[in-house]
Amino acid sequence: MNPEFSSAGAPRLQWADAAAKLRFFYAVWPDATARSALAAAAADAARRTGGRPTRTANLHLTLAFVGAVPAERMDALRTVGVAAAAATTPCTFCLDHSGTFRDTGTLWLGASTAPPALVGLASALGERLGEAGLRVERRAFRPHVTIVRRCSQPLAGELPAPIRWAIDVLTLVTSELRVDGPRYAVVERWPLAGGDRSSTGTV
Numbered sequence: 001m002n003p004e005f006s007s008a009g010a011p012r013l014q015w016a017d018a019a020a021k022l023r024f025f026y027a028v029w030p031d032a033t034a035r036s037a038l039a040a041a042a043a044d045a046a047r048r049t050g051g052r053p054t055r056t057a058n059l060h061l062t063l064a065f066v067g068a069v070p071a072e073r074m075d076a077l078r079t080v081g082v083a084a085a086a087a088t089t090p091c092t093f094c095l096d097h098s099g100t101f102r103d104t105g106t107l108w109l110g111a112s113t114a115p116p117a118l119v120g121l122a123s124a125l126g127e128r129l130g131e132a133g134l135r136v137e138r139r140a141f142r143p144h145v146t147i148v149r150r151c152s153q154p155l156a157g158e159l160p161a162p163i164r165w166a167i168d169v170l171t172l173v174t175s176e177l178r179v180d181g182p183r184y185a186v187v188e189r190w191p192l193a194g195g196d197r198s199s200t201g202t203v
Helices: 032-049 069-087 117-129
Strands: 023-028 063-067 091-101 106-110 142-148 157-167 169-179 181-191
Touching: 023 069, 023 142, 032 091, 032 142, 063 117, 069 117, 069 169, 069 181, 091 117, 091 142, 106 117
Parallel strands: none
Antiparallel strands: 023 063, 023 169, 091 106, 091 157, 106 142, 169 181
8 A cells, every 4th residue: 555645634433433424435535646736736726717726635536425324334335345445456547637517616637548447446336335225326437536616717628747646545434514615534444455455554
């Protein structure tokens, strides 16, 4: 596992604590180098569009949104994550262009080509969640990272320099909506197959 891996600002929760949370999702968090590049891109884009940049600690890529889960199904979430991570090899995600969801004023960064391992991980999560009787989003997986919200004008095009992101850990996260924006907390993390399982880095 990348020794620089950290979802800075996302506290670690115990399973019992997380049971009271309403929204769960599986995601990957940027390594330190990618996180810095994403934060810089967000700040620049916010200035250009009049929007609000995503907090650096909140920058992530969602793989599967689950939503509300009863406490008694927490083990099922863990089982899904363990199996999906074990069947996936680490990969590199290259963000090379931006776009805007015009109806929401949300600016995102995406990849011209998503690595097969990442697409396979998202697909595996969806399939295993469905088999477990848990909610599954039916939208096609189009990996992107939200970097600015409330843009007053759209922005799209190629990035001056692609942002390369080493992906080797899958996380299960809770999302708590607050007046000042969402707050995320990592419940569990699993190194992808081939990752360095000896790391004890905090997420």
